[in-house]
Amino acid sequence: MKNGDIVQKLLAWFARHARDLPWRRTRDPYAIWVSEIMLQQTQVKTVLPYWRRWLRALPHLAALADAPPATLHKLWEGLGYYARVRNLQRAAQIIQQQHHGRFPRDFDAVRALPGIGRYTAGAICSIAFNQPRPVLDGNVMRVLARLYGVAGNPRAGRANARLWELAEALVRRAAGLRARRGCAALNQSLMELGALVCAPRQPRCALCPVSGACVAHRTGRVAELPERPRRTRPTPRRFMAFVVDRHGRVLVRQRPAGGVNARLWEFPNVEVAPGDSDARAAARKALGRLPAALEPLAVLPHTITRYRITLAAYRAAWRGETTPSRAGARWVERRALNQLAFAGAHRKILRQLQAGPGKPS
Ligand code: SF4
Structure with a gap:
């Protein structure tokens, strides 16, 4: 199966099966950015009430830039990894000062903001602005490592570089189609497939839209891929x-x-x-x-x-x-x-x- 067919199948599957999440109903880069930062290390069901509460309290960038730190910490309390919330505010202040209060659309400018790495910049630029920027979080790594049979540590070295290449090839293919907001949908379809179907253990390959193309499925290596780095004991x-x-x-x-x-x-x-x-x-x-x-x-x-x-x-x-x-x-x-x-x-x-x-x- 060619990449074009894989993309078509993923888009069709996403259109039918995507969860109705509140940050998927908006194209506001600020709201999408907040969701992406909250979702780092945290499950969707935990994030939902936090995201809603945050958007009610701080509905736009200027409100975040000016919020007292105590308010931010209270809104974040329980999500952990508090450097994330401090970076959110620093980034909002930079946007106020350097981008006239408008969220930048340029990928490099987004990535230069505190707390935003390659994945988050790609997520914001593709989901909010429909740009052909790849994303590679844990879910996408798992899907692509299995789909294309990529061995090696997915978080480092050559395997990681290969996975980014594959993610980029797919989102560029989506950009070339006539699909409405194809880049946004393609990236989210990979994330969603990893979350709902291509689970770490016992993936539901019978329900998978790209099982016909999946190397791991065909060769019986689903349990081996992606390789898991050895965990250090706490x-x-x-x-x-x-x-x-x-x-x-x-x-x-x-x-x-x-x-x-x-x-x-x-x-x-x-x-x-x-x-x-x-x-x-x-x-x-x-x-x-x-x-x-x-x-x-x-x-x-x-x-x-x-x-x-x-x-x-x-x-x-x-x-x-x-x-x-x-x-x-x-x-x-x-x-x-x-x-x-x-x-x-x-x-x-x-x-x-x-x-x-x-x-x-
Ligand atoms: S066929 Fe199975 S292993 Fe392959 S991508 Fe789909 S769910 Fe994952």
Whole structure:
């Protein structure tokens, strides 16, 4: 089957089977860009409410450029990988300053924006502007590696370069057809096929519009392709965190700019050695002095990038008026805690706290 036939089949399949996602109903590059950034590392069903809430709160570029960081963090809270939201705002500010507030249409100008790599620039230019720019995310890699029988690590080296070439050949072919918005539809058909049919395990080849052309299907190599890089084992880390209460106010602190979870809020905490269970010593280290009482609250598992974290949380009673002398620490009314954007593991503590006694995790 030639590329032209593959493209025709993909377009016909997409027209019938594409999910009705809200960012597919718009050509606004801003709305499409936000969806693409949210969808990095995150599933569609998780992104849907976040995207809707974001577009209601910040309906255009200027609103994003001018939004207070606390608003952005709250809108993003729970999606993780917070560098994405900071890059979104920096990019919006650059567009305001350098492109007169209009989202650039030029691929190189789009790619030069913070947080936008080759994939995201290709997605925006093809979906919003129907330009023949290829996309290669995890779903598209899997489809193309199987369809064309591309061996090797799909994320690096020659195999990756070959997959980009194939993606480009297909979208250019789509541009040459009379199809309405063919480039936008072709790229999205590859993403959608990977999401709905050509799944990582047990792809539904019987329903696949291009099974007749698929090398992996024909040669019985579907389970082998694409090659999976060896996973590194996650590193275990252990933290102790302290929910310090004084007259209905709780001690929290804001993480410094520039590091992991920058500017997000957390309860005072310290990292401890894997077997260390001395909560009193950890409390003294985290708070500067020993609290009046300590009581276990919850033990919460949390995974972030390559770390498998265990977070042991304690309630701590605080006597006296002195505030623990830690940078960024602040007493906050209990009921106002929900207004702050917490780092993922600490939001779990907050939920635990609000679930009340008798509901351990
Ligand atoms: S035939 Fe199967 S393996 Fe090949 S592209 Fe279609 S779903 Fe994927």
